[in-house]
Amino acid sequence: MNLMSNRGLGAQTSLRLAFFCLLLLIFTPATVAGQSVPPGLLRFRWLDPVADSALIGEIGQIFAKELQAEMPRNPAEPIPSRRILKVGVLGASALVVLSQKDAPSAEWDWVWAFNLNLTTKTKTEIETQRPLWEWKFYGLSQFAPSDFPDLLFTFSSCTECEATHYVGAFRFDAAEGKWELRRWGEQEGVFVGADADMVGDEIYTTDCIFRAGRLGQDQLDQLVVFCRVEASADAVGAVPRVLKETMSLYAVQDGRSKVREIKKSAEYDTLLGFVCATNGSAELCGNASRNWYQGRAANAPR
Numbered sequence: 001m002n003l004m005s006n007r008g009l010g011a012q013t014s015l016r017l018a019f020f021c022l023l024l025l026i027f028t029p030a031t032v033a034g035q036s037v038p039p040g041l042l043r044f045r046w047l048d049p050v051a052d053s054a055l056i057g058e059i060g061q062i063f064a065k066e067l068q069a070e071m072p073r074n075p076a077e078p079i080p081s082r083r084i085l086k087v088g089v090l091g092a093s094a095l096v097v098l099s100q101k102d103a104p105s106a107e108w109d110w111v112w113a114f115n116l117n118l119t120t121k122t123k124t125e126i127e128t129q130r131p132l133w134e135w136k137f138y139g140l141s142q143f144a145p146s147d148f149p150d151l152l153f154t155f156s157s158c159t160e161c162e163a164t165h166y167v168g169a170f171r172f173d174a175a176e177g178k179w180e181l182r183r184w185g186e187q188e189g190v191f192v193g194a195d196a197d198m199v200g201d202e203i204y205t206t207d208c209i210f211r212a213g214r215l216g217q218d219q220l221d222q223l224v225v226f227c228r229v230e231a232s233a234d235a236v237g238a239v240p241r242v243l244k245e246t247m248s249l250y251a252v253q254d255g256r257s258k259v260r261e262i263k264k265s266a267e268y269d270t271l272l273g274f275v276c277a278t279n280g281s282a283e284l285c286g287n288a289s290r291n292w293y294q295g296r297a298a299n300a301p302r
């Protein structure tokens with residue numbers, strides 16, 4: 001009888017210990033800018049325009065100056081319009097994305113982003129080398145060991161031009177409590193395509209597909225980019241010829257971004273299958289659709 005009671009007591013003690021350890025894991029605070037913050041406040045989310053309209057309104061007042069577009073020198077030119085495109089919140093740190101449309105008829109905006117401390121109301125612009133045209137949020141990715149994911153997005157170098165297209169990311173610096181642009185070497189984005197360009201009497205096109213995710217047993221995300229460069233005569237029905245195909249693998253190691261060019265091999269085939277799993281409609285994966293970039297952007301996760 002005593003033996004059974006001791007066994008029961010031991011089992012209860014083990015259960016209590018396991019439950020305590022679970023609570024400790026769940027409620028152990030992380031550190032942001034030198035201060036402990038309960039994990040419940042560390043979940044990143046985009047503010048909802050309806051449910052969070054009051055907070056977005058307050059943020060609009062804080063950015064009243066930035067939301068005033070410069071008047072054109074020529075009165076005949078259209079007046080640009082500015083707006084808050086998105087606001088993401090992580091604890092007391094907000095990522096505020098503003099956009100400007102140069103004319104009411106313009107199809108695309110260009111954006112720039114700010115850090116905003118919701119407690120102190122201080123704001124700082126996130127430095128970029130150029131405006132981020134055609135900016136579109138793509139999804140969350142965990143490139144480095146951290147409590148906070150990167151915010152992956154696509155953008156272009158310009159509009160109404162032979163643009164190049166990129167994948168970029170905002171990363172959260174917990175020590176500073178601020179968002180910043182992740183650097184890929186010296187670049188602000190990873191190249192994922194370019195508009196057709198006339199070279200001599202031929203049209204050159206560079207089509208790419210990409211996917212961010214975990215490969216095999218890896219615990220962190222990597223970015224896979226597959227590109228094909230083709231040339232064709234400037235004539236109806238001209239058959240393009242493939243000039244080059246590349247497979248690039250981007251990862252973050254010891255806080256630094258690394259890129260590895262993959263040669264034709266079993267690994268190359270595995271990565272092609274990985275990237276085509278979510279880009280099956282792309283011509284590079286065997287389909288006849290050539291308008292991949294716009295199709296990918298339209299179907300990207302939000």
